Every structure is written in C-alpha cells, then in structure tokens.
Amino acid sequence: MYTRLLAVLVGLACVFGVYLISTGLPDKEESATGGTKFMVPERAVDAPASEQLYKNMCIACHGDRMQGAVGPELAHIGASMTKEQLYKKISGGGGGMPAFENRLTEDQLITITTWLASHK
Numbered sequence: 001m002y003t004r005l006l007a008v009l010v011g012l013a014c015v016f017g018v019y020l021i022s023t024g025l026p027d028k029e030e031s032a033t034g035g036t037k038f039m040v041p042e043r044a045v046d047a048p049a050s051e052q053l054y055k056n057m058c059i060a061c062h063g064d065r066m067q068g069a070v071g072p073e074l075a076h077i078g079a080s081m082t083k084e085q086l087y088k089k090i091s092g093g094g095g096g097m098p099a100f101e102n103r104l105t106e107d108q109l110i111t112i113t114t115w116l117a118s119h120k
C-alpha cells in the first residue's frame with residue numbers, strides 16, 4: 001500500500017520536474033541574451049557612406065577623429081563592443097547619447113554599426 005503511494009508521489013514529482021524544466025529553462029536562456037535574440041546582418045564595410053553619416057550625426061559629440069568630446073572615444077570601439085551592442089547603443093541611445101532609431105533608417109544603422117565594429 002505505502003509502496004504504491006510512494007510510487008505515485010515519485011511519479012508526480014517527475015511530471016512536475018519535467019514541467020519546471022520545460023517552462024523554466026527557455027526563460028532563463030532568453031534573459032541571458034537580453035530578451036530577444038538579435039543579430040546584425042553580415043555586410044561589407046561601406047566607409048564612404050559611414051563617414052558621411054558620422055559627419056552628419058555623430059561628429060559633434062564624438063570628435064572629428066573619433067577621439068571623443070561630449071561622448072566617449074570611438075576610434076577603437078570595435079575592440080570593446082560587439083556589433084549587436086553597437087547597434088543597440090546607436091538605435092536606442094541612453095546615458096547622454098541620443099537614440100537614432102527614428103533619425104536613421106535600418107539600413108543606415110547597419111552601415112554605421114558595421115563600420116564602427118571594424119574600428120578595432
């Protein structure tokens with residue numbers, strides 16, 4: 001009698017465990033990558049277009065040689081930030097950095113992100 005009860009309890013614990021694993025783990029995985037999986041598409045660096053964008057939108061705060069001014073130095077930013085981090089910072093801004101998601105097109109954001117990432 002008790003053996004049967006024990007078997008039922010163990011069975012229930014297993015079902016509950018599987019339930020926890022199946023519902024719990026994906027959440028953890030998602031929060032580890034910051035919510036959504038986001039990748040900047042691979043592109044060739046377009047230096048002329050990027051330099052033009054930089055002159056128009058970034059030079060005032062990051063300096064004419066990317067040496068930094070109001071904003072930090074960007075001359076070697078590709079060594080410390082991934083393309084995804086760069087894209088998020090440029091599109092979303094924050095900490096005194098304006099958001100460019102409504103001022104640049106998706107294509108321009110990817111262009112300047114790819115160019116900055118190549119500055120190692």
Ligand code: HEC
Pocket residue numbers: 053054057058059060061062070071072073074077086089090094095096097098100112116
């Ligand atoms: C109004 C001034 C201003 C303009 C314009 C501006 N930035 Fe910034 N930017 C900042 C400030 C201030 C920070 C520091 C933000 C922080 O500490 O979180 C920053 C940070 C950054 C960072 C992160 C650097 C790091 O070391 O963490 C990147 C990348 C960046 N800016 C790129 C750009 C690009 C590309 C443009 C043009 C499209 C641009 N910024 C235009 C002020 C500006």
